[in-house]
Amino acid sequence: MIAGNRSINYLRISVTDRCNFRCRYCVPSTPFNVIEHKKIARYEEILRITNLACDLGITKVRITGGEPFVRKGIFSFLEQLCAIESLKDISITSNGALLNREKIKKLISFGIKRLNFSLDTLDPDKFAQITSRDRFQKVWDAILSSHELGISPVKVNAVILRGVNEDEIENISALTLKYPFHIRFIEYMPMGDSAVEKQQQILTKEIVKKIESRFGKLIPIKHRASDGPAKKFQITGAKGIVGFITPISSHFCNDCNRLRLTSRGTLRPCLLNNYEKDIINPLRNGASDDELKQIILSALTKKPSFHGLSDQLEKGIPISHMTSIGG
Secondary structure (H helix, E strand, O other), rough: EEEEOOOOEEEEEEEEOOOOOOOOOOEEOOOOOOHHHHHHHHHOOOOOOOOHHHHHOOOOEEEOOOOHHOOOHHHHHHHHHHOOOOEEEEEEEEEEOOOOOHHHHHHHOOOOOEEEOOOOOOOOOHHHHHHOOOOOHHHHHHHHHHHOOOOOEEEEEEOOOOOOOOOHHHHOOOOOHHOOOOEEEEEOOOOOOOOOOOOHHHHHHHHHHHHHHOOOOEOOOOOHHHHHHOOOEEEOOOOOEEEEEOOOOOOOHHHHEEEEEEEEEEEEEEOOOOOOOOOOOHHHHHOHHHHHHHHHHHHHHHOOOOOOOOHHHHHOOOOOOHHHHHH
């Protein structure tokens, strides 16, 4: 599939808006309601949409939430998803708290080779403050089990906030000295009405400066087309990689190869643009495969050349919460 001059081969699928954590930069600061169960796309509907998207050129899928493992029946769904022959790469983003060694073995048996974990701190007390849950050890055990069982690469995503965890940038980076992890620092994106203040945002330039002040000049790693948006580097002598995802300081829209399917059954061409195309209601109302494919292609015509987040915020146009979009 083509959007402008970009080839779109990557579908991110949110299977639920629900999560067992309440991370301060993700969950709205004001009360909110989860989506009614009847409005969530059913697994068979997601599989049908995915198969059609594969017919149009999708070869890579990432499963997200909320937290995907809070949804009942997720393992049966993942097994069916992995049976789609044209999919070359299936990965999952999770906070890890509901995973254990046996569940990770099951994922590997399906053919899943990559897992992304969210971990913003190595301090159990601070972890509880950020997530409102005392689950650090469960998450860390899941990360280590994934590594020991052969998941490669194990990716660990961290959002750094001033006054919260900026004092851990060096220690989080140092994990790459011991483990072949891909540590990725993601710039906080001001979406919805989260409890995070704008002045808490820390951009990549400052994070790099802190890392290099302890470990010396980072070694750049050549970017490959399949690498996604992270700019990758290595600390001298490290086993792993330090990456930076920069949606604020240096957007990567020209290289974006993604389409999102939200848990509500809408197609979202850009994370940071509120346009969404309904596909679930046409599907439920009897649309043919060809009609559904046209809806997918129609959604991609609205994929912007750049996200324009700053302009939207200046105009007072709020971006949807991550809880409603999916990670």
